Amino acid sequence: xxxxxxxxRIIQQLRKDxxxxxxxxxxxxxxxxxxxxxxxxxxxELKLVVTDMNERVIEILEESEFEIFKEDYYSIEQMTKDKxxxxxxxxxxxxxLTLLNDQPSRSSxxxxxxxxxxxxxxxxxxxxxxxxxxxxxxxxxxxxxxxPMLVGFFVFFFVFLIAxxxxxxxxxxxTLERLLATPIKRYEIVAGYVVGYGLFALVQTIIxxxxxxxxxxxxxxxxxxxVLLINILVAFVALSLGTLLSxxxxxxxxxxxxxxxxxxxxxxxxxxxxxxxxxxxxxxLGKIMPLYYASNALNGVMxxxxxxxxxxxxxxxxxxxxxxxxSLNIISLKKYRSI
Amino acid sequence: MxxxxxxxxxxSFKRKHVIKPTTLxxxxxxxxxxxxxxxxxxxxxxxxxxxxxxADLGEITVLDRQVPNASLLREIGYMAQSDALYTALTGEQNxxxxxxxxxxxxSERKERIQYASTIVQLTKDLNVPVSSYSGGMxxxxxxxxxxxxxxxxxxxxxxxxxxxxxxKKSIWTELERLKDEEGKTxxxxxxxxxxxxKCDHLAMMRDGEIIxxxxxxxxxxxxxxxxFDDVFLKIxxxx
Numbered sequence: 001x002x003x004x005x006x007x008x009r010i011i012q013q014l015r016k017d018x019x020x021x022x023x024x025x026x027x028x029x030x031x032x033x034x035x036x037x038x039x040x041x042x043x044x045e046l047k048l049v050v051t052d053m054n055e056r057v058i059e060i061l062e063e064s065e066f067e068i069f070k071e072d073y074y075s076i077e078q079m080t081k082d083k084x085x086x087x088x089x090x091x092x093x094x095x096x097l098t099l100l101n102d103q104p105s106r107s108s109x110x111x112x113x114x115x116x117x118x119x120x121x122x123x124x125x126x127x128x129x130x131x132x133x134x135x136x137x138x139x140x141x142x143x144x145x146x147x148p149m150l151v152g153f154f155v156f157f158f159v160f161l162i163a164x165x166x167x168x169x170x171x172x173x174x175t176l177e178r179l180l181a182t183p184i185k186r187y188e189i190v191a192g193y194v195v196g197y198g199l200f201a202l203v204q205t206i207i208x209x210x211x212x213x214x215x216x217x218x219x220x221x222x223x224x225x226x227v228l229l230i231n232i233l234v235a236f237v238a239l240s241l242g243t244l245l246s247x248x249x250x251x252x253x254x255x256x257x258x259x260x261x262x263x264x265x266x267x268x269x270x271x272x273x274x275x276x277x278x279x280x281x282x283x284x285l286g287k288i289m290p291l292y293y294a295s296n297a298l299n300g301v302m303x304x305x306x307x308x309x310x311x312x313x314x315x316x317x318x319x320x321x322x323x324x325x326x327s328l329n330i331i332s333l334k335k336y337r338s339i
Numbered sequence: 340m341x342x343x344x345x346x347x348x349x350x351s352f353k354r355k356h357v358i359k360p361t362t363l364x365x366x367x368x369x370x371x372x373x374x375x376x377x378x379x380x381x382x383x384x385x386x387x388x389x390x391x392x393x394a395d396l397g398e399i400t401v402l403d404r405q406v407p408n409a410s411l412l413r414e415i416g417y418m419a420q421s422d423a424l425y426t427a428l429t430g431e432q433n434x435x436x437x438x439x440x441x442x443x444x445x446s447e448r449k450e451r452i453q454y455a456s457t458i459v460q461l462t463k464d465l466n467v468p469v470s471s472y473s474g475g476m477x478x479x480x481x482x483x484x485x486x487x488x489x490x491x492x493x494x495x496x497x498x499x500x501x502x503x504x505x506x507k508k509s510i511w512t513e514l515e516r517l518k519d520e521e522g523k524t525x526x527x528x529x530x531x532x533x534x535x536x537k538c539d540h541l542a543m544m545r546d547g548e549i550i551x552x553x554x555x556x557x558x559x560x561x562x563x564x565x566x567f568d569d570v571f572l573k574i575x576x577x578x
Contacts, residue, residue, distance in 0.1 A: 173423055
């Protein structure tokens with residue numbers, strides 16, 4: 001009987017909390033749908049550029065599953081620009097296969113398919129293929145590719161949650177209202193939060209990056225300062241987004257509910273899973289997500305050895321995200337004080 | 340002289356009239372009480388005066404300056420209904436923080452903290468985290484924060500709710516002293532009738548409307564009643 005009373009009360013409470021209900025029933029569908037599109041998408045065709053190769057080989061290759069591009073002249077610069085998976089060329093008597101290797105799984109697929117195709121075409125007698133890598137090497141593990149993104153993700157996740165909950169507490173405990181009854185300006189509050197939590201985010205970023213690079217031995221081709229710079233921007237975006245969304249939450253519980261809506265979809269589009277086989281419109285969806293730019297930049301610097309000029313676009317977009325969210329924060333505080 | 344003037348001020352939330360057109364004058368160096376049952380709009384009216392909310396219609400002036408006005412926030416010490424303290428910090432850290440928001444120098448801050456904490460008798464407990472304060476201590480600290488910038492006007496929303504009778508008495512003694520010796524204008528809200536008696540002026544509110552104003556004795560005489568509960572009953576509808 002008493003148990004029933006409790007059951008009844010819980011039902012009454014949850015029915016009132018439409019948001020929790022919606023989340024309970026709809027959020028899994030959203031996440032599942034995203035996963036469906038990501039894991040169900042076929043890997044796009046492997047692109048192989050061929051230069052200076054005899055007709056026989058080209059014929060065999062064209063019948064294979066490769067998407068073949070015949071070029072008279074080709075270069076590594078061109079390859080990174082076009083994002084082709086491999087480049088096969090004749091170097092004297094030897095065949096040289098240059099792999100882009102931005103995704104190790106695609107590199108091994110290229111190697112496997114090439115070996116199959118050539119042996120099926122009776123070219124086994126061919127001199128061995130010399131393989132070269134643009135990014136990484138044959139030892140590159142899948143973890144090397146997505147660990148840079150993970151670094152950015154954790155910075156984003158924790159800063160988002162902690163800053164969001166902190167401002168939420170300030171709202172619910174009434175201290176925000178009291179703060180606004182003093183001559184403090186709205187932008188000063190937001191700036192205080194950005195700098196105050198930004199400091200802790202900075203320390204967290206430094207610890208995470210140093211640990212990943214020096215203890216876990218995650219690849220770091222580029223400059224560690226660039227990695228820190230990217231992560232600081234990520235922290236600012238997370239901080240400003242977290243505090244902004246906290247105004248739409250009335251409890252810590254509701255703040256946590258943002259995770260499947262704000263955090264999880266970003267993970268899917270941030271490079272852990274290949275998305276190039278996905279429908280074009282879905283791929284475009286990633287471009288509105290801060291973590292998409294963050295992981296592009298982090299992967300570029302840590303794995304591909306990008307320099308500042310290679311990631312200016314990503315840094316700029318992250319900066320814009322932060323500015324927009326910070327401005328919205330300042331505006332949203334109007335709810336508490338008209339000036 | 341009137342320090343607070345409300346002229347036909349009204350405020351609605353989602354089409355519900357929380358404050359019906361209200362005109363009100365609050366005199367300098369007096370304790371002005373807003374008396375009324377919970378939900379009658381006292382807190383909304385107070386927030387309009389402080390400038391936290393913007394009136395839909397009408398005009399509010401405080402110290403001859405139009406509200407909302409950033410410069411007025413310095414002149415008004417506001418204490419909300421909830422304690423609104425940083426419980427992880429000590430009492431002194433709370434006071435220090437708010438003192439800094441008003442831009443006091445280090446020596447001024449020390450002086451202000453000393454002054455405010457002495458008034459509310461918290462000097463001994465300043466170094467204890469607020470999380471271990473009793474309910475009464477939290478209210479007192481909250482009052483001390485409202486006093487930190489030495490404002491001309493003190494606006495206190497239900498300052499004595501949940502406080503034991505002894506402390507309540509000492510807070511009232513202090514409010515009277517602040518009025519008499521320091522010349523402060525004090526606006527408080529209350530739903531407790533015995534507190535209403537202690538105010539110099541009263542405005543009785545119900546359903547977003549001021550239904551009676553005047554000195555406590557005048558109101559009672561006018562309605563020929565013994566206590567304020569009966570005023571509400573007499574005007575109709577009960578509490």
